[in-house]
Amino acid sequence: MPVIELSDVSKLYGFGNATTVALDEVNLVIEPGEFMAIMGPSGSGKSTLLNVIGLLDRPTHGDYKLGERYAARLRPNQRAVLRRDSIGFVFQSFNLLPKLSVLENVALPLAYKGMSQTKRLKIAGNVLERVGLSDREYFLPHQLSGGQAQRVAIARALVNEPSVIIADEPTGNLDSGSSRLVMELLSDIHKSGSTVLMVTHNPELTRYANRVVFMHDGSIISDEISAIGEVPRRARKTLYSIPKKTLQDDAAGVSALMGAIPEKPFKKVSKPKTTKSKRKKSYKASSRTSKK
Amino acid sequence: MTKSNFKLAMRSLRSTKWRSFLTMLGVVIGVMSVVTIVSLGEGVRQQLTRQIKQSGPNLITIRPGRLVERDNKGQISQIHYIGLLNNGSLSEDDLRIVEKTPDLELVVPLGLINGIATNGNIKADSLLLIGTNDQFPTSINQKILYGSFFTAADANAPAAVIGDNVSKTLFRQVGPIGQPFDVRGQEVIVRGSLAPFDNSPLTPGVDYNNAILMPYDFAKTLGNGQIQLFQIMVRPKKGADLNKTISNLTGQLASAHGGNQDFTILSANDNQAIASKTMTVLTSLIGGIAAISLLVGGIGIMNIMLVAVSERTHEIGVRKSVGATNRQILDQFLVEAVAISLVGGILGIIGSLIANYFLRLWTSLEPAISPGIMLAALVMSLAVGVFFGVTPAVKAARKDPIESLRRG
Numbered sequence: 247m248p249v250i251e252l253s254d255v256s257k258l259y260g261f262g263n264a265t266t267v268a269l270d271e272v273n274l275v276i277e278p279g280e281f282m283a284i285m286g287p288s289g290s291g292k293s294t295l296l297n298v299i300g301l302l303d304r305p306t307h308g309d310y311k312l313g314e315r316y317a318a319r320l321r322p323n324q325r326a327v328l329r330r331d332s333i334g335f336v337f338q339s340f341n342l343l344p345k346l347s348v349l350e351n352v353a354l355p356l357a358y359k360g361m362s363q364t365k366r367l368k369i370a371g372n373v374l375e376r377v378g379l380s381d382r383e384y385f386l387p388h389q390l391s392g393g394q395a396q397r398v399a400i401a402r403a404l405v406n407e408p409s410v411i412i413a414d415e416p417t418g419n420l421d422s423g424s425s426r427l428v429m430e431l432l433s434d435i436h437k438s439g440s441t442v443l444m445v446t447h448n449p450e451l452t453r454y455a456n457r458v459v460f461m462h463d464g465s466i467i468s469d470e471i472s473a474i475g476e477v478p479r480r481a482r483k484t485l486y487s488i489p490k491k492t493l494q495d496d497a498a499g500v501s502a503l504m505g506a507i508p509e510k511p512f513k514k515v516s517k518p519k520t521t522k523s524k525r526k527k528s529y530k531a532s533s534r535t536s537k538k
Numbered sequence: 539m540t541k542s543n544f545k546l547a548m549r550s551l552r553s554t555k556w557r558s559f560l561t562m563l564g565v566v567i568g569v570m571s572v573v574t575i576v577s578l579g580e581g582v583r584q585q586l587t588r589q590i591k592q593s594g595p596n597l598i599t600i601r602p603g604r605l606v607e608r609d610n611k612g613q614i615s616q617i618h619y620i621g622l623l624n625n626g627s628l629s630e631d632d633l634r635i636v637e638k639t640p641d642l643e644l645v646v647p648l649g650l651i652n653g654i655a656t657n658g659n660i661k662a663d664s665l666l667l668i669g670t671n672d673q674f675p676t677s678i679n680q681k682i683l684y685g686s687f688f689t690a691a692d693a694n695a696p697a698a699v700i701g702d703n704v705s706k707t708l709f710r711q712v713g714p715i716g717q718p719f720d721v722r723g724q725e726v727i728v729r730g731s732l733a734p735f736d737n738s739p740l741t742p743g744v745d746y747n748n749a750i751l752m753p754y755d756f757a758k759t760l761g762n763g764q765i766q767l768f769q770i771m772v773r774p775k776k777g778a779d780l781n782k783t784i785s786n787l788t789g790q791l792a793s794a795h796g797g798n799q800d801f802t803i804l805s806a807n808d809n810q811a812i813a814s815k816t817m818t819v820l821t822s823l824i825g826g827i828a829a830i831s832l833l834v835g836g837i838g839i840m841n842i843m844l845v846a847v848s849e850r851t852h853e854i855g856v857r858k859s860v861g862a863t864n865r866q867i868l869d870q871f872l873v874e875a876v877a878i879s880l881v882g883g884i885l886g887i888i889g890s891l892i893a894n895y896f897l898r899l900w901t902s903l904e905p906a907i908s909p910g911i912m913l914a915a916l917v918m919s920l921a922v923g924v925f926f927g928v929t930p931a932v933k934a935a936r937k938d939p940i941e942s943l944r945r946g
Contacts, residue, residue, distance in 0.1 A: 302859060302939045323863045330861020341856045341943065345553055355860040363542060402860065 334403025393424025564835025569886025579821030651761030669757025685730030855942025875927025883919025
């Protein structure tokens with residue numbers, strides 16, 4: 247049974263002429279235990295897709311099934327509870343609360359579950375041990391290096407034993423050494439059976455994934471299964487078609503993004519609906535420039 | 539959850555110490571002024587009650603003017619506050635009628651004369667010159683501190699008994715027994731000095747601590763025959779029915795006044811009720827004004843919470859992304875607002891206790907702070923916190939998580 251099932255999910259912003267299509271009838275099925283990397287240029291809808299899957303956002307159209315729950319039309323509080331219990335977020339900018347200690351940051355999701363303080367700090371301590379930061383429990387986030395902060399964020403994402411870990415450019419702010427550590431950690435989590443979704447601009451990092459999806463203008467234009475440790479064909483093309491600065495820059499995901507824009511879009515993976523395609527094209531043309 | 543929210547709130551307040559303190563100060567001042575004023579009012583009310591109790595339960599006072607309206611059962615339904623300061627309409631004829639009424643143990647007239655008491659160079663123009671008879675201290679169970687009260691035989695003697703303050707203002711010495719002073723060119727000798735009065739409940743507006751009491755007939759002569767009766771105190775004999783005496787007096791005086799009830803007869807209970815009601819009205823009036831400062835304090839809380847919510851938008855986004863429901867965010871900010879107002883309330887009560895201590899030390903007031911007042915103040919500050927904290931908290935709860943996260 248798939249853990250995530252998106253059918254014809256669209257997300258529109260604005261009205262009338264100013265309508266922006268962030269997601270364009272996306273169909274996506276993710277099985278449990280997959281490590282899926284999502285690539286694509288800025289504004290291609292990757293983050294919106296993650297927000298919808300992560301229940302931070304609700305789709306304008308379409309159905310979204312998370313596990314056994316139909317999640318597209320839930321009320322905000324139901325979404326919050328489902329998010330708390332089944333989703334773990336890892337952000338590019340870590341998003342730790344600056345005034346809480348590392349341990350308290352990790353325990354935060356448990357607090358919203360109504361767990362007692364001693365119990366949640368104990369669980370948080372165990373998870374911190376798993377990411378190798380037991381000796382940093384009482385540090386404040388600003389006392390940590392970027393890599394450590396991201397590992398704390400991963401611990402926080404793990405603490406509720408979610409069914410899906412969503413990582414939005416987790417190495418975007420890190421140097422290559424820290425990037426590797428973080429990716430190894432995510433890979434470990436994947437190996438222990440979790441489903442991981444990751445947005446990245448760095449094709450190198452798709453080595454850790456067993457499925458790579460490319461997005462462009464709100465649609466999934468390529469969806470490849472690849473063995474772990476290999477950069478898939480399409481990603482390799484991205485990798486070698488752009489001029490690199492240094493290996494370190496690239497490994498940290500600093501550059502390497504503009505090459506992902508294809509000259510001519512690939513055939514869509516989602517079943518294209520011929521009846522609607524004309525209308526879509528008209529507003530897509532106007533929206534391409536206005537998208538973030 | 540509320541407990542941990544409270545801890546969280548205290549932590550967040552500590553992290554912005556100055557801001558929290560200044561916001562709190564609004565509530566502290568508000569609660570402090572309300573509690574102090576209410577306890578002052580309560581203290582004065584207790585003093586009045588004590589004074590009335592001291593006079594005994596069956597002392598009847600007759601006063602000019604229509605001071606109260608009564609319902610069918612004879613209970614006071616309305617008080618004419620302006621009338622409390624009223625004089626006139628009570629004449630010596632009325633006094634004679636009262637004196638002739640059967641079953642009375644004592645009748646004490648109180649009349650004002652015009653004049654200024656002087657002692658050498660010292661001129662005391664704020665002193666009241668009152669003519670009364672020898673029964674006065676008995677009627678209200680007032681002790682004589684020095685000397686003695688004048689007797690029935692002294693009806694025309696130039697003798698005076700002074701209130702407690704007079705020795706200071708007119709004589710600048712303690713217990714000036716035998717000292718002479720002048721009123722309208724007539725020399726009067728001090729016979730005694732009264733123990734201090736807590737207050738002057740029997741006649742609002744007349745302060746017996748600043749009064750010079752003289753024999754009625756002598757005082758009348760001194761005032762060239764002009765004496766204004768402002769009160770007659772009557773006590774029925776033991777065993778006589780109080781209500782019957784009152785209705786008897788009322789009937790007789792009314793018929794003498796041609797059927798008009800332009801006078802008021804009050805029992806000790808009535809006096810107490812009037813004192814109590816008057817103090818309640820006064821206290822709630824001034825307390826209400828003080829409560830406005832509490833309102834301003836509340837607006838301060840709202841203001842600072844709105845700032846906090848917009849400052850902590852990113853935090854709200856993070857909390858929501860890890861699964862906080864709108865309700866949990868709302869609780870967090872509401873508890874923070876309530877924490878400000880509640881801690882402010884507690885500090886306000888402590889401040890008020892300190893203020894009351896110094897009021898007792900430095901003035902003759904005796905503010906009485908009761909657990910009830912303190913509890914009411916706490917509930918009030920809690921209500922202020924909730925009322926002014928709800929809007930910012932709702933605003934925080936309704937924030938869009940994606941937008942909030944972006945505001946890093």
